[in-house]
Structures are given as C-alpha cells and as structure tokens.
Amino acid sequence: MKILAIFFLFIQSQLLLAQTNIQGVVKGQSGETIPGVNIFLKGTYEGVSSEIDGSYKLETTLTGEYILVFQAMGYNSLEKEISLQGESLVLEVTLREAINEMTAVTISAGAMEASDEKKAVVLKPIDIVTVPSAMGDIIGAFQTLPGTANVGNDGRLFVRGGDASETAIFIDGMKVANAFGTTASNVPTRTRFNPNLFKGSFFSTGGYSAEYGQTLSSALALNTVDIPLRNQGDLSIMSVGGGFAQTLTSEKNSITASANYFDLSPYQGLIRQNFDWERAPFGWDAEIAAKQKWGKSGMIKAYVHTESSGMKIWTKQPDSEGRGQLVDINNKYTFAQSSFKQIGKNDWSYYGGFSYSNNIDDFKIAADEIRNQNKLFHGKMAAVKSFSDKFSIKTGLESYFIRYSEQLISQDLKREIVDNQYNLFTEADYYLSNKLVFRGGLRSGHSSLANQTWLDPRFSLAYKFENEGQVSLAAGTFNQMPLEELRIINPTLQNTKAEHLILNYFINKNGRTIRAEAFYKGYNNLITFEGQRFNYQKIEQTGEGFAQGFDIFYRDQKSIKNTDFWITYSFVDSKRQFARFTEMVQPSFAPRQNASVVVKHFVGKLKSQFGTSFSINDGYTYHNPNLPGQMNSKTRSFQDMSVSWSYLPKPNLIIHLACSNILGRENVFGYQFSEQANDNGIYEGRPIGMQAPRFLFLGIFITLSKDKTANQLNNL
CATH class of the missing domain: 2.60.40.10 (Immunoglobulins)
Known part of the structure; x- marks a missing residue:
C-alpha cells in the first residue's frame, strides 16, 4: 500500500x-x-x-x-x-473589427437607394409606383424626395438648382440617351420606361461615385429585375390606352415581351383642356427583356425598347390673334442594351455591357420641316477586387460614341457632329473599422471633338455612431459636355464644371428613417448665348453660378398602424449666369423652398390602399421685360394635392384610380411675353399654366397565371 x-x-x-x-x-x-x-x-x-x-x-x-x-x-x-x-x-x-454589410457604415452623402437588397434604403421599388402624384412615372415619384424640384410644365428631374440636362440616367449601369419623350414647349413629358422593369434604384443628389460622369448634378441608376418569379401574362386597360406583357421563366432564364398603346384623344374629349390640341398625344411602344444565369454566380441581361409617338398643338402668341402657331412633332426612339455580372475567383468580380440609343425628332413649325437625330453608343467594362474585408478597389474603362445631326428639310440643309469620348475610372473603399470608411476615386476623360482631357478627383468619408446613425462627407469635381444642339454650332466648346461639397446625417432604425443634408455646388464654364434653339448666336463659356442649401427627409412606417408616410423639405439658394442672362439670376427651374408629404394607408377589410400626396414650393421666377433687371418676377406658390385608391378584389386583379391636383388649383409656371412692345410700350404676356385643372387616371390590371394568385406587383 x-x-x-x-x-x-x-x-x-x-x-x-x-x-x-x-x-x-x-x-x-x-x-x-x-x-x-x-x-x-x-x-x-x-x-x-x-x-x-x-x-x-x-x-x-x-x-x-x-x-x-x-x-x-x-x-x-x-x-x-x-x-x-x-x-x-x-x-x-x-x-480587429470584422466588416460586414449588416453592421458596417456605408457612404450616404448624396445617396438615396430604393431596393430590397440592402438594409438602409430610403424607398423600395413598390413605393415608386404607388406615389399618388407620380401616376406610375418613375420621375414623378422621385420628385417627392429631398433635393428635387417639381417643375410641372416640364416633367423631367431637376436636382439642387441644376437644369434637367445635368441629370444622367443609367439602366443596369449603361447610359440612356433621350430617356424622356419628346414634347412641345411647356407640355410636360414622362420617362419612356415601365417602372415594373426595375427592382431598385440608386438616386444621387451629388457627390456620386467616380463610376458616373458627364453629369453635373445627379445620377439616377436603375437596376432591372433578375429572373421573375413565374410565368404570367399581364393585361392593362387604362383611361389613356392599354397594353399586354407576357413572361416566360425557368430556373435559369426568362423572357418578357410587351406592347402598349396610348391615345389621349378620347380622354381629352371628356375632360376640358387648357391647351389647344390639333391632335392629342398618341403613340405605341414594344419591348423585350431577356435574362440568363451564367454559371454559378453570373447573370446576363438583354433589353430592347422601341417606340413611336406624336402630337400637334397650337401655341398662341401673346400679341397675335387666332390660334397661333401650329407645332407638329413626331418621334421615333430605340434603346437597346446588354449587361453582365460575374463573380470570379480570388475575390474578383466583373461587370459591364453596352447600350445603344437612337432618337429621331421630326418637327413641323409653320413652313419649316426640321429633323434632329441623336445616336449614342456606350460600352463599359469594370472589375472589383476585394483584397480583404477592409479594402477593395473598383476600376473600369468606358467608351462613348456620339453622333448628332440637324436637318432643315425644306431647305435641304444638314449639319452633323461626331464625338468619341473615353473614360477611365478607379475607386477604392477602405474600412478603418465598422464605424469609419473612406472612399477615394479618380475619373479621367477625353473628348475627340473638343480635343480636351480632364481629371475628376472625388472622395467620401463616413462615420457611424453608437445609436446606428451616421454622418458622411463627400466632395468632388464633375465635368459635363454642353448639349449637342450647342456643340453642333460651336464644336470647340469645352466641359462645363461643378464642384460638390456635401455633409449628411442618416439613420434608419425601427421602421423610421431620418436624413438631413447640407450642400454647396459651384459652377464654372457655363454656356451663355443669344437667340434661341435653331438660331443660337454668340455662344460662349463665360457663365458661372452656385447652389447651396439643405434637405430634410423623414419616413415613418411604425407610428401609425398600416400607414406609411414620408415628409420632405428642401431649401435651395441658387443663382447662375447662363443661357441668355448677362447677370447672376435665380433660374426658373430652381424654387427656393420645396416640400412634399406622401401618405399611404392600407385597409385590410376593404382590400384597399388609400394614398395622398401634397407638394408645394414658393413659386417660379420669370423674366418680365416690363420691369428692370433680369428674372425680376415670381409666380405664386405651386401646390398640388393628389389622391389614389388601389383596390385588390382578387389576387390577380388590381383596380387603380388616381387624381392629380384634386383641389383644382390654377398653378402658373411663368409667363410668355411678346417680342415687341405694343403701342403703349407694354410687352404683352400670357401665363404658362397646366394642361388641365386635374388629371384623372383609371387602370385595370389583370394577371393571367396558372395559380391565379400572381399580380403585377410580384417583381417589385
């Protein structure tokens, strides 16, 4: 033992x-x-x-x-x-902190996203099509967001004191030329594309990525739907026309074909119009969208859209009797693009594609017959390399081919310009931690027509607080070639320039979003001229300007049961010397104060969603030749209250009724004055108003599918 x-x-x-x-x-x-x-x-x-x-x-x-x-x-x-x-x-x-998408800080200065793919977004795709005042138009929905101005007699997107031409639109990363339908002066237009095509969007009010160029104020990137959920047919019967779309889909590919026709003549025969139409707007469009999965992690998309439209309108002159001048417009448009995305080995990913836009406008103004044609080819190839969870680089190469021509058919005269532009961009993201990220980028470009080379530096910095809110700072230089209608007269015109500085606070938590942003934008080399379109003279680049102000956005999906609402307020102090102005003026398209409220409430027992939107600004400046100075007068405030009712009596049937400006306010967007004074030395003028006191829309949307439960909201 x-x-x-x-x-x-x-x-x-x-x-x-x-x-x-x-x-x-x-x-x-x-x-x-x-x-x-x-x-x-x-x-x-x-x-x-x-x-x-x-x-x-x-x-x-x-x-x-x-x-x-x-x-x-x-x-x-x-x-x-x-x-x-x-x-x-x-x-x-x-x-060391790991960087992950759900907790990491993101760049939010100047950026507003609408998607279902990321946690912190401002809107979802379905929000865009259900804004009452939008009437199904993508841009109409974005006009309720901060930084935008509602210019009711135009319809395009105006951002922070910038002209509509300062906003570029991209589909799946590829540039779209002539994205809005051709229209007559003071007749509002719409985007050409069906909002049901898109699963999300990235809308920048400034300070955007080095990937985007040739735009001074804003970039709107629209991303199309991937593989749809099921086979289905969609029939649309509307107060202004109708259409049909058929989708065939499988696990790895899909194809959607659609055709639509519209004619406002029957509608305008019932509803009184303020415009003198000889032939109300009409047109048709057809499109095909195809998607194919590529390997385990790739996707190829192809899309073709073609359309034709026209209108005839009498434009009354302030100092003349009768109906005025007859303007006849016919437009033919084609847009085609193909894009791809592929995740490679060793943390590489690739994307790119090409797009083609061809727009032909035929004008008949009095005895003149004019044809304008604008062609754009855009090709892009980009690669992204993640060296770690903290550091990644994106770099890409772009090429643009632009051909623009004007033809005076009645006199057998024609002029044309061709420009090749080449761009190289690179951008790096570096996460110092989950709470701090830095982005720096460079974009270079060269124009063969202007014989000019440029370099745009851009950077962003964002910091995330403990309460999940974050602050972002962005700055950069942006270049844009003047409009082709000016370059065709003076091909040596150089880039117009803008410098952006943006400070942003953003928080998205518990169904509530707060976004506040202050900005400054300085302009140089703006175009000044005498005369007007088809007769520009003394084109120079001596203009300058600025835009400064702040935006506030609040969205709440929690406080009121079954109710979603957002409130927007924007203040813009903008002045510029441009166009025919010889001094710094506030542009007519830049109201100082803009506000909007959108409310949507769902009533389950009635199977209905009721919506209302209210937009207001402090009025539009205009030039009154009877008073001293330039842009010396201002209209009263613009106000619009719109309402909508969406009723789903069956899963595959949607009935949508909407009415704009339901209170019938007589909004005025400016005044048109005669070129010569009358015998009393007074320049006679007439108000530029709305096409009609209200616009009423009724749509019946029927989806045909095997299980009879699908509808047109499936892919949003």
Missing part, C-alpha cells in the same frame, strides 16, 4: 508539472475589453470564454506545438502559435 501511495503521488506531481496556464486580456482596437470571446486550442476540445473585463485563463495538460484561436462575433478571428511546455503563458491580444 505504501508503494502504491508513493506511485500515485509521483504521477500527480508529474501531471502538475506538465499543466500549462494561459492567461491574459482580450481588447479591441480602441483599447476596450471584449467579453465573451471564445478561446480554444485548435483541434482540441479545450477552451474558455473571456470574462466581463476581457480577462481569460485556460488550463491544459497538453504539451507540444498548438494554435490558440480567439473568436468573437463582429471581430476577425486571431490565431497564435504557442508551445505548451508546462510553463505559464501570458498573452495580451487585440482583435
């Missing part, structure tokens, strides 16, 4: 001698201790967790070479090689 006791004491002493104590404290990069860190020897079951103060102590009888692992949610794993020899080890370690 004595021998056995001595034997056990010997074994115990050897075990105690072989035991290793590993201890220390786990901290973060800022020096804070991290509790709950999993600490274990790789390939074994031996491990502990750090205490509330970050301390840990691991005891083991193992010997030899091992790897000690430190793991914690939100941090990068850390591995250390250690040698276990029965001696105590003290290891003080520092874990």
Whole structure:
C-alpha cells in the first residue's frame, strides 16, 4: 500500500508539472475589453470564454506545438502559435473589427437607394409606383424626395438648382440617351420606361461615385429585375390606352415581351383642356427583356425598347390673334442594351455591357420641316477586387460614341457632329473599422471633338455612431459636355464644371428613417448665348453660378398602424449666369423652398390602399421685360394635392384610380411675353399654366397565371 501511495503521488506531481496556464486580456482596437470571446486550442476540445473585463485563463495538460484561436462575433478571428511546455503563458491580444454589410457604415452623402437588397434604403421599388402624384412615372415619384424640384410644365428631374440636362440616367449601369419623350414647349413629358422593369434604384443628389460622369448634378441608376418569379401574362386597360406583357421563366432564364398603346384623344374629349390640341398625344411602344444565369454566380441581361409617338398643338402668341402657331412633332426612339455580372475567383468580380440609343425628332413649325437625330453608343467594362474585408478597389474603362445631326428639310440643309469620348475610372473603399470608411476615386476623360482631357478627383468619408446613425462627407469635381444642339454650332466648346461639397446625417432604425443634408455646388464654364434653339448666336463659356442649401427627409412606417408616410423639405439658394442672362439670376427651374408629404394607408377589410400626396414650393421666377433687371418676377406658390385608391378584389386583379391636383388649383409656371412692345410700350404676356385643372387616371390590371394568385406587383 505504501508503494502504491508513493506511485500515485509521483504521477500527480508529474501531471502538475506538465499543466500549462494561459492567461491574459482580450481588447479591441480602441483599447476596450471584449467579453465573451471564445478561446480554444485548435483541434482540441479545450477552451474558455473571456470574462466581463476581457480577462481569460485556460488550463491544459497538453504539451507540444498548438494554435490558440480567439473568436468573437463582429471581430476577425486571431490565431497564435504557442508551445505548451508546462510553463505559464501570458498573452495580451487585440482583435480587429470584422466588416460586414449588416453592421458596417456605408457612404450616404448624396445617396438615396430604393431596393430590397440592402438594409438602409430610403424607398423600395413598390413605393415608386404607388406615389399618388407620380401616376406610375418613375420621375414623378422621385420628385417627392429631398433635393428635387417639381417643375410641372416640364416633367423631367431637376436636382439642387441644376437644369434637367445635368441629370444622367443609367439602366443596369449603361447610359440612356433621350430617356424622356419628346414634347412641345411647356407640355410636360414622362420617362419612356415601365417602372415594373426595375427592382431598385440608386438616386444621387451629388457627390456620386467616380463610376458616373458627364453629369453635373445627379445620377439616377436603375437596376432591372433578375429572373421573375413565374410565368404570367399581364393585361392593362387604362383611361389613356392599354397594353399586354407576357413572361416566360425557368430556373435559369426568362423572357418578357410587351406592347402598349396610348391615345389621349378620347380622354381629352371628356375632360376640358387648357391647351389647344390639333391632335392629342398618341403613340405605341414594344419591348423585350431577356435574362440568363451564367454559371454559378453570373447573370446576363438583354433589353430592347422601341417606340413611336406624336402630337400637334397650337401655341398662341401673346400679341397675335387666332390660334397661333401650329407645332407638329413626331418621334421615333430605340434603346437597346446588354449587361453582365460575374463573380470570379480570388475575390474578383466583373461587370459591364453596352447600350445603344437612337432618337429621331421630326418637327413641323409653320413652313419649316426640321429633323434632329441623336445616336449614342456606350460600352463599359469594370472589375472589383476585394483584397480583404477592409479594402477593395473598383476600376473600369468606358467608351462613348456620339453622333448628332440637324436637318432643315425644306431647305435641304444638314449639319452633323461626331464625338468619341473615353473614360477611365478607379475607386477604392477602405474600412478603418465598422464605424469609419473612406472612399477615394479618380475619373479621367477625353473628348475627340473638343480635343480636351480632364481629371475628376472625388472622395467620401463616413462615420457611424453608437445609436446606428451616421454622418458622411463627400466632395468632388464633375465635368459635363454642353448639349449637342450647342456643340453642333460651336464644336470647340469645352466641359462645363461643378464642384460638390456635401455633409449628411442618416439613420434608419425601427421602421423610421431620418436624413438631413447640407450642400454647396459651384459652377464654372457655363454656356451663355443669344437667340434661341435653331438660331443660337454668340455662344460662349463665360457663365458661372452656385447652389447651396439643405434637405430634410423623414419616413415613418411604425407610428401609425398600416400607414406609411414620408415628409420632405428642401431649401435651395441658387443663382447662375447662363443661357441668355448677362447677370447672376435665380433660374426658373430652381424654387427656393420645396416640400412634399406622401401618405399611404392600407385597409385590410376593404382590400384597399388609400394614398395622398401634397407638394408645394414658393413659386417660379420669370423674366418680365416690363420691369428692370433680369428674372425680376415670381409666380405664386405651386401646390398640388393628389389622391389614389388601389383596390385588390382578387389576387390577380388590381383596380387603380388616381387624381392629380384634386383641389383644382390654377398653378402658373411663368409667363410668355411678346417680342415687341405694343403701342403703349407694354410687352404683352400670357401665363404658362397646366394642361388641365386635374388629371384623372383609371387602370385595370389583370394577371393571367396558372395559380391565379400572381399580380403585377410580384417583381417589385
């Protein structure tokens, strides 16, 4: 027994001698201790967790070479090689924050996203098509967002004191030329594309990525739907026309074909119009969209859209009798594009494509017959490399081919310009932590027609607070070639320039979104001229200007049951010397104060969504030749209250009724004055108003599918 006791004491002493104590404290990069860190020897079951103060102590009888692992949610794993020899080890370690999409800070200065793919977005695709005042138009919905101005007699997108030509539109990353339908002066237009095509959008009010160029104020990037959910046919019967779309889909590919026709003549025969139409607007369009999955992680998309439209309108002159001048417009338009995305090996990804736009306008004004044609080819190839979860680089090459011609058919005269533009862009994102990210980029360009090369530096910085709110700063230089209708007269015109500075606060939490942004935009090399379109003279680049102000956006989906609403307010102080003005003036398209409210409420028992939107601004400036100075007068405030009712009596049937300006306010957008004074020395003028006091829209949308549960909202 004595021998056995001595034997056990010997074994115990050897075990105690072989035991290793590993201890220390786990901290973060800022020096804070991290509790709950999993600490274990790789390939074994031996491990502990750090205490509330970050301390840990691991005891083991193992010997030899091992790897000690430190793991914690939100941090990068850390591995250390250690040698276990029965001696105590003290290891003080520092874990670096892991960057992940759900918790990391993102660049928000100037950026507003509408998608279902990211956590922090302003709107979803379905929000765009259900804004009452939009009447199904994409741009109409964006006019309720901060930074935009509602210019009711135009219909295009005006952003922070910039002209509509300063906003570029992209579909799946490819440039769209002539994205709006051709129209007569003071007759509002719409985008050419069906909102049901798109799964999301990225709308920038400034300070945007180096990937986008040739636009001074804004970039609107629209992303099309991937593979649709099911086979279905969609029939649309509307108060202004109708259409049909058929979708065929499988697991790896799909194709959608559609055709639409509209004619406002029957509608205008029932509803009184303020415009003198000889032939109300009419037209048709057809399109095909195809998608194909490529390998395990790629997608190829192709899209073709073609349309034809026309109108005839009498434009009354302020100092003349009768109906005035007859303007006859016919437009033919084609847009085609193909794009691809592919995730490669070693954290590489690739995307790109090409697009083709061809717009032909035929005008008959009095005895003159004029044809304008604008062609654009755009090709892009880009690659993104993630070197780590903190650092990535995007770089790409673009090529633009532009051909623009004007033809005076009645006199057999024609002129044309051709420009090749080449662009190289590169941009890097570096996450210093989950709370701090820096983005820097450069965009270079060259125009063969202007014989000009330029370089645009841009950067953004964003910091995230503990309450999940974040602040962003963005700045950069932006270049844009003048309009082709000016370059065809003076091909040596150089880029117009803008410099952006933006400070942004953004928080999206618990169904509520707050976005506040202050901005400054300076302009140089703006175009000045005398005369008017088809007769420009003395074209120079001596203009300049600025726009400064702030935006506030609040959206709430939680406070009121079954109710979603957002409120927007924008203040813009904008002045510029441009066009025919010889001094700094406030542009007519830049009201100083703009506000909007959108409310949507769903009533389950009635299977209905009721909506209302209200937009207001402080009026539009205009030039009154009877008063001294330029842009010396201002209209009263613009106000529009619109309402809508969407009724779903069956899963595959939607009835939508909407009415704009339901209160019938007589909005005035400016005044048109005669070129010559009358016998009393007065320039006679007439108001530029609305096409009609109200616009009433009724649509019946029927979806034909095998299970009879699908509708046209499926893909939004």
